[in-house]
Amino acid sequence: MNYLRAGWIILIVIGISACGRRKGQPRQQEIVRDPRQLNEVVAAQVAERLEYVGGNEGLMEDSVPAFRLSALQHAYRQHQGAAFWSDNGRTHKAVYSLMDWIANADNYGLPPARYHLAALQGARGQLEHSRKDAALWAKMDVLLTDAFMKMASDLHFGIAPKDSITLRKDSLFSDTVLTAFLQQALQAGDVGALLQQQEPVHDGYMALKEGIRLYRDQYGGKQWDTLPQMYADTPQFRRQLAIRLMAGGHYDTTGIPETDTMPLKNAVKAFQREFNIYPDGIAGKRTIQTLNKQPGDWLLQAAVNLDRWRKFPDSLPDRYLLVNIPAFRMNVMENDTMMLESRVIVGAPRTRTPVLNSVMTNFVLYPYWRVPYSIVFKEMLPQIKKNVYYLAEKNLEVVDHKGNVVNPDTIQWERLSKKYFPYVLRQMDGLDNSLGVMKFNFMNKYSVYLHDTNNRSLFSNSNRALSHGCVRVQQWDSLAMYMVRNDPRPGIRDSVRTWLYTEQQKQYTMHKRLPIYIRYFTAELRNGKMQFYEDVYGEDQVMMRYFR
Template sequence: MNYLRAGWILLIIIGIAACGRKKGQPKQQQIVQDPRQLNEVVAAQVAERLEYIAGNDGLMEDSVAAFRLSALQYAYAQHQGAAIWSDNGRMHKSVFSLLDWIKNADNYGLPPARYHKAALEGVQQQLDRSRKDAALWAKMDVLLTDAFVKMASDLHYGIAPRDSITLRSDSAYSDTVLAGFLKEALRQGDVSATLQQREPVHTGYVELKEGIQLFKSQYGGKQWDTLPQTYTDTLQFRRLLAMRLMAAGLYDTTGMPATDTAGLKNAVKAFQREFNIYPDGVAGKRTIQTLNKQPEDWLLQAGLNMDRWRKFPDSLPERYLLVNIPAFRLNVMERDTMVLESRVIVGTPRTRTPVLNSVMTNFVLYPYWRVPYSIVFKEMLPQIKKNVGYLAEKNLEVVDHRGNVVSPDTINWSRLSKNYFPYVLRQMDGLDNSLGVMKFNFMNKYSVYLHDTNARGLFSNSNRALSHGCVRVQQWDSLAMYMVRADPRPAIRDSVRTWLDNEQQKQYTMHKRLPIYIRYFTAELRDGKMQFYEDVYGEDKKLMTYFR
């Protein structure tokens, strides 16, 4: 290439950001008779396409947004404005490995369309017919460069933006770092090693990736008709239901009459168990909605949760506690091994358990419960105004701003409201306390904590989004014993047991604090099978907007 020509093209690339003018589509065809001239003409076409992106709000020719214009500009500046993925009409080896990654992006929880899959396939077909079209080579080059830098970033940081609880201190790869990744991939002639090194190493992420492959092996390529949304127990509905369950491999009608209601019910139960629905064998509203989801819908749900794992830091503490809200489960992990598990009850959709990071510091035996004002005003004050005896029924005492207990009969409750309430309602300790026998404290701005409950029968519910926001723990006693395990005082376990037996109000401060993460995962690999959970707070729906 003529060096003056190369310098001119480079100046165009650098000046694009300052231009930003609205621009029509770049040339869609430019035939070069001498293939030895391709590099020079392709470089000019690349510059034109970067100018197009700058002038069209970051959108590329296929209407998919570019990852970051400055990253593209820097990558081409490092190549003196020349094509990155080809040389005078010959593709570099790394093109084919990147195209394979794009084609199979959903294996990594990423949507292939985000990486210009359709446009690149179209360019490939056209290049098979016309290898001398500089416009096609340039189009392919810019699409591939954007796909690479976008995928390198997405594999590490995720597609969705950072949120208030993201633990990463860094937020994005710089243009220089991305260009370095690109240079390394081109040197190796294969993008795989470079991209794989961007992925998280967390066990939950790795298992989800494995689960996607298992799910694909079971349901990949399958499609099925949707069932009527309104359940009707008719022969026609049962036939449609049987066909749907057959498509999933859960029901074999060979030799079975259409009236085989027992077999059909067992097949519905099998489906419900697989997708975490109470297995009553009835194809009700939720079961039908779940049956109507296609395999690609489930793969997208798995991808959303891989994105959530990408928001974690590169490494987690040696030991930590993880609450998974949609799974209604708590796990304590040590060196990627689960050492304790418990069912939990979380907040309702109206009173959500917040996603957060913190450190558990202590637990309290037979605690008081200071009733949050939101509960006081919405639920309790109207009842108290009707009957002041409500306080005694709920084991509540009234405390003024000085910490003194006040007799309820001395208060004019009719004058109190949300705008004027100079008291605190406190539920006294004991087995009837809503917090149960034990409360686990950790710093957070939401005033939530983990605790026992006096309504322990609710742990048998399949849907356990039932609290006002705190997390109720079924295995609270096992969790307490785990927390005292690291205490150097050998008798402390016996002391805690004695305090419990004697119903003593005590606080135990942990010798070694326990990091706690409350998270929202609606898919995971569990016991060798993909498990999907109901999107109880609608967070998956919000996240999907970044994937479609």
């Protein structure tokens, strides 16, 4: 009866806490004489702590924000206000499982401090010497409950907020679902199985998680001195550079004369290749910046990318095309098998390629290029006003609002501006067209598409953030052949090849549309090794604030 009476008292206190009354820190100690009294007193202490969270702007005793106060209140209300993780001074066996997950949260790209690691370790240490302290049991209970709910949600949805391209229909677990998870985990006595069930099952996610483990095994305990920001070909700088490369396992000086600089240059090239920098063997500005990043910086970058995978739905289509902007790469996947891979050129930082979801519907051979007005006003109109023959040099024609081609010599160009421009500039088809031979269309609000290019030498660049926003595809012909391969019409592949050979302007509408995802992943496991890509748009820096 005392237990039930205490439960009703706690329900009342929980209701009060919802009003958000601010109060001082909860009691840090309350010793009971008889351990059999612990459950009742711990329950009262739990209610006091929930009241504190409600009146402290959602911050818990360790100043770490609670996941969601309403979820905590709902869980304890369903449990009649009683503690979840202990029973009259006896620790529930699931505590050890959850503490292990928290201590190793960084293996999943999650920061352990987010789950009250320091406060929980401190409370457990104190309980070894003060097992009759109801305040300590209550503190640990609320922290564990919050940590469990937070981790279950973070593993499934990620830490960063839902963005404009997140494909999940759901964006959070309800209070009821989280409470059910907690009850299920405690009944099993092991939180691990339930937490693992919340993780994505995508190959890219699983591979990246394995890559984090491998990287931590290789570099986790290492730390190195930073190099001067300016490259200087001096004996002192070369010694510093050699020490840094040895620390990372890229350079071995065994048997190498100090006067022989070629092995050091080769070590720099090896490092540059690993981090997708042009391998010239010179420790320039970007190479030095990359060398100066500590293992923890790279692991944080990988963690951010695990979070991006958590924004995907639970399953992907059987066939899809994925463009990874920082990797400058396109992949076509079918039934978890890579059918096609190609280098791509993406938007420059000032004219970014947008992240998006869409469906590819058709491709056009020998397309016209309608020049976006942003390019017309920023780049072309000033040149045309200087010399109208600029249009002929760029293979451009002028089209009025009725679709008629206009003689540029009849236009008073000096009177035109961003405020008044009743024309469209169109680049004519052919090998000189900026779109190249083929354009792949998919619906999107940004007017971007995939296409060939008339400047194919740029595909050899290591940094290929060069376009106005569209994605230029090196293997455009292989992509076209993939798109027509399942067409039921006989001879369609031969027809496409004929159109290409005879330079006919044709449109092919796909028999089966191809989902397309343009994404921003700066880390992945590739060929058994971690690969990191330059944060070309600065998106990692935006994401990292949620992990600190």
